Amino acid sequence: QSVLTQPPSMSAAPGQTVTISCSGSSSNVGNNFVSWYRHLPGTAPQLIIYDNSKRPSEIPARFSGSKSASSATLGITGLQTGDEADYYCATWDSSLSSFVFGSGTQVTVL
Amino acid sequence: QVQLLESGPGLVKPSETLSLTCAIPGLSITFGYSWGWVRLPPGKGLEWIGGISQSGAASYNPTLKGRVTLSIDTARNEVSLSLSSISAADTAVYFCVRRWQFLTQDYFDSWGQGTQVTVSS
Numbered sequence: 001q002s003v004l005t006q007p008p009s010m011s012a013a014p015g016q017t018v019t020i021s022c023s024g025s026s027s028n029v030g031n032n033f034v035s036w037y038r039h040l041p042g043t044a045p046q047l048i049i050y051d052n053s054k055r056p057s058e059i060p061a062r063f064s065g066s067k068s069a070s071s072a073t074l075g076i077t078g079l080q081t082g083d084e085a086d087y088y089c090a091t092w093d094s095s096l097s098s099f100v101f102g103s104g105t106q107v108t109v110l
Numbered sequence: 111q112v113q114l115l116e117s118g119p120g121l122v123k124p125s126e127t128l129s130l131t132c133a134i135p136g137l138s139i140t141f142g143y144s145w146g147w148v149r150l151p152p153g154k155g156l157e158w159i160g161g162i163s164q165s166g167a168a169s170y171n172p173t174l175k176g177r178v179t180l181s182i183d184t185a186r187n188e189v190s191l192s193l194s195s196i197s198a199a200d201t202a203v204y205f206c207v208r209r210w211q212f213l214t215q216d217y218f219d220s221w222g223q224g225t226q227v228t229v230s231s
Contacts, residue, residue, distance in 0.1 A: 002155060035217035037156070044221040045148075045156070045205065051215060088156050092216050098171050099158040099216070101148075 003028060004089055004102035011108040016079050020105045022072040022089030028100060030070035032091045037101075040085045048087075049074060081109045112137050114206040114222035121228050122200075128193040128227060132206030139182060140164040144209040145189040147180070148218070149202040157202075161209050162189060201229045 005023040012018045022029065022036075036049035047056055049065035052072065064075045072089055089102040118130040132145070139145065146161030160170035162180040170178050179192040193200060204227055208220040 033214055033216060037218070039150075039156070044223050045218075046221070047217060047219050050210075050217040050219070056219070090156075090158075090217070096172060097169070098173075099161070101156040101158065104155040 002103040003093060003096070003100050004091070006087075006089060006102040006105045008103070009106045009108065011110055012079050013110045014079055014081065017075065017077045018079060018107055020074040020076075020087055020089075020107070022074070022102050024070050024072075024091070026070055027095035028070075028091050028093040029067065029072055029089075031094065034065070034067055034072040034089055034091045036065055036072075036074045037088045037090065038085045039088065045088075076107070079109055083107060084109050112208060112220045114208065114220060116204060116206045116222045116225040118204070118225045118227060120226060121230060122196050123231050124197055124229055126196050128191070128196050128200065130191040130204055130206075130225060130227070132189045132191075132222060134187050134189070134208075137187075139184055139187045139189070144211050145180075145182065146207050146209050146218070147189075147191045148205045148207050148221075150205070150224070151199070151202040159191065159193075159204075163211075196229050198229050200227065202227060 033051045037045045039045040048059050052067040053065040062077045087105045093100045115133040144163045147159040162168040168180045177194045181190045203224040205224045206222040207218040
C-alpha cells in the first residue's frame with residue numbers, strides 16, 4: 001500500500017481535460033519535490049513532470065503539474081488517444097528514508 | 111537520450127539470489143548522476159528498490175533492506191543489482207534508472223526498457 005494516494009482510474013473524451021491527484025503527507029509531498037511518470041505497459045516509463053511543475057523539453061505543454069501543501073496534481077489538457085497510459089506521482093519520503101511512488105492512475109480516453 | 115540496457119536470467123527459483131546488470135553505453139557512469147532500480151510487480155504499482163551514487167554510496171528501500179545490494183563497475187560502465195532469498199513476491203519487471211539528485215531535486219530522467227523476472231520452481 002503506497003503512502004501516496006492516487007485515484008485508480010480516470011477517463012475522458014478526446015480533447016477534454018483530466019486532473020490526477022496525488023495525496024501525501026508532510027514527510028513526502030509536503031516538503032519534497034514531486035515528479036510524475038507515464039507508463040505504457042511493455043515500454044520504458046517516461047518522466048513527464050519534475051520539480052512539481054517543470055516539463056522535460058520533449059513533453060508538450062498539454063501536461064502540467066502543481067503542488068499545494070501535501071497534495072500534487074497532474075493535468076492533461078486536449079486529451080489524445082496516445083495519452084492512454086498509467087500515470088504515477090513520486091517523491092522522497094523523509095520519514096521512511098525511501099523514494100516512494102503513488103499507487104498509479106490508469107487514464108482511458110473514451 | 112541515454113541508453114540503459116538491463117539483462118538478467120528471466121527465471122529464478124525461490125530462495126535463490128537474483129542478479130541483474132544494467133549497461134550504460136555512450137555515457138560515463140561517473141558523469142554526475144546516480145543510478146538505481148525500480149520494479150513493477152504484476153497488477154501493482156512502481157516500487158523503488160534502491161539507488162547508488164557515482165562514488166558507490168548506496169541507499170535501499172527499507173522493505174528490501176538486508177536482501178538487496180547495488181554495486182557500480184566504473185571500468186565496465188555497469189550497475190548491478192543482487193536480491194537474495196527470492197520469493198514469488200519478487201516477480202516483476204525490473205527497470206534500470208538514471209537518477210538526478212541535486213539539493214532537493216530528485217527524479218528519474220531516464221529508464222531502461224525493463225527486464226522480466228519470474229520466480230518459480
